[in-house]
Amino acid sequence: MTISGAHWAELNAHIFPGDRDEHGAVLRCGIAGSRLLVREVIRAVDGRDYVPGTSSYRRLTADFITGQALRFAEDNSVYVAVHNHGGDDEVEFSDIDLGSHERSYPALLQITGAPAVGALVFAKNAVAGDIWTADGARRPLEKLVIAGPFRRELYPAPRARQAALPAYNRQALLFGAAGQDILRRQKIAIIGLGGAGSLINEEVARLGVGHLILIDADRIETSNLSRVVGATRFDAHTWLTGEDRPAWMRQLGGRLTAPKVRIGKRVAKQASRHARVDIVRSNVEDAGVWKQLTDCDHIFLAADSHTARLLVNAIAHQYLIPVTQVGAKAQVEGAGDVAAVYSVSRLIEPGQTCLRCNGLISSTKLTQEATPPAERKRQRYVDDADVHAPSVIALNAVAASIAVNEWLMRTVGLARRAITPDWVTVDALHGEYNLDGARQDQDCPWCGPRRYGQGDALELPVKIR
Template identity: 25%
Template sequence: MNRVIELDPEEALLRQGQGALLVDVRENSERAAGLPVGAIALPLGQVAARIHEHADTERELLLICAAGARSLRAATQLQALGYARVASIRGGCGAWRVHALPWAQALEPADFLERYDRHLRLPQVGLEGQRRLQRARVAIIGAGGLGSPVALYLAAAGVGHIRLIDDDRVDRSNLQRQVLHTEAAVGDYKVDSARERLLALNPTLDLDTRASRIDAANIERLLDGVELVIDGSDNFPTRYLISDACVQLRLPLVYGAVERFSGQVSVFAAGLRRGQSPCYRCLFPEPPLEAPNCAEAGVLGVLPGLIGMLQATEALKWLLGIGRALDGRLLSVDALGMVFRELQVPVDPECVVCAPGRVFGGYFDYEQSCSAR
């Protein structure tokens, strides 16, 4: 293997003008102050795996880092892959700026690059994926046991616009599992308590809180403008209402439920893929005549955290377009035995809501037929 050529910044700039590709191999978080004009950003850990997306083996490549050490390593890696025309820039970006060569300011603020550094390192996320999360608009229904971990993790992950809907107030009995809230918030609206906690975690968040109880008259208005809905409710009337609305509004729904020591998670995308993906009614066509909620049956305090984190995971995967969603699958969790089971959820061709060609008959009020919150 040939020794890697090192170029002074001025020579590198000249070659760049003649068609060479300048590759900045620093970490994304290091680019808070910008990068050389015309350079592509490809961190050292991704160079070998992704350089083919930008250049073939015949193109001349100029590698630059902070001071020159990492660019030498990257050049060695590329030589081993068959890239013969490779050079490292002596002194790196420090020397580039000392010589006052063309420099582009970063498109993202330093806070963005630092805060989401671990996401930016993931090839499945990267800068474009993080920007996608920043643009995303998500509704979380319920700021209780499930909504707490969902909201915390989506806010921390950089989901830019979160609408949190809950009409309840914080009760001391909530604190055993609803980790958004504290003793000081007892008596306050949950959405107000959540606002304080979430903005303390991520002040860049666009948080839209609604102290409203969802019903047939307001659900479409409350879900207007979002692209994904996460169900953190704790009763059957609300679940059916949310599911029906998501089918009508063509929205994907991330479902979660807990009771005592067990929980469930799924994704219902019938609103986007009628006849191909199920809705909640395909799984449960009718609500049970009697079903206790958490206040009546009890729930292990950590269980909503587990299920809520799984919901947040499914939401992030969906927003990023990565992995395999739980669409058409129900993940069942038995916390006592720590057993996870996966069940297939087929599409019901006779579903009263999501069957292809089915005319929507309006929202039905189940408050009289199954237990309410």
């Protein structure tokens, strides 16, 4: 189960207000594969919705349960009841709890029409779950992930951790064997293996991330060699693709050059031979590609297209996966004057920050990118893919390192403050480091309630080929 930091704060404050008593609530959840996504926390009012029981200490009233179940039936949301026990680091259901589930959950499955119903019981630092599915199975909850602003994982009891490998001894001095074990269990996607993405790939691989997904449709070009980590002249087949070569030879060389994702995999495996590295030589918006992102722990978006921004922004809110959009830009005016040079790192926190709300997804650019190349050329779009902007490895490195460092500090639990509202812009011309507050529109179709936590129930804006 995944829950946002805001919903976790609301739930935790309700069931642990400091009175050492038991309290109840219900979670409204979406579903994504085998993950439950918390969309809403409904607090049960003590003495009205959560009352003394006859065979148990406390119970949710029948009216409260039925009312929420009928409301959830409107969109087949998953009903999950919540209460707390005493203790700190271990928790389990009582026999009375389990008996109550056996009496009521088959009926709740029918009322809601959802794929599952269930219950959670909390201690201060632990959670156990009993999940009933429509196929007649009954499953325990593996873990609860609190997605942000400080990432945490709760289990029924403390879990055994793998000791840090010798290669990570020096960084484990900072965040410990426990932090290194968290990194080993992370699944990270990097979209775009160009200047910024290739740097992110090497950094997270050297940190010891256990599973990487690299997505990019492009092959390496000679002009990429100055900024793509690990790329060689052999990868670019420079002896075939040079400007002094015949057209047929350059065309042949272009077909033989290495895909960027293959270079990225080579770099990642050289950095960490224990890492699992999956490569996808395609655009993220192509049909089927996005499905590999929906169970990631974090996504780094280093692709330039607005179509990719639209899709990944939607995935962040629909599947409750934090995303960091990174990039660098140098603007040169017609006379050759340098107008702006900056690097950016923008954290998209589910339910909190959104690229669309902040004007970073252009309808005009989306239209251009959806137009076939021949038609785009005929209409003479200025911002065509054939028009290259300046790109410098040092600018990319600033954006990549800020993005990875913020993700790292949040993930291993070292961050001292919530960084959710702040998007970072580094102005290289003026030597300024700016924190830009991000806005959120209440009625936004991409980050608002209509999409938030819906998981597999809602279609994504993907391209069909």
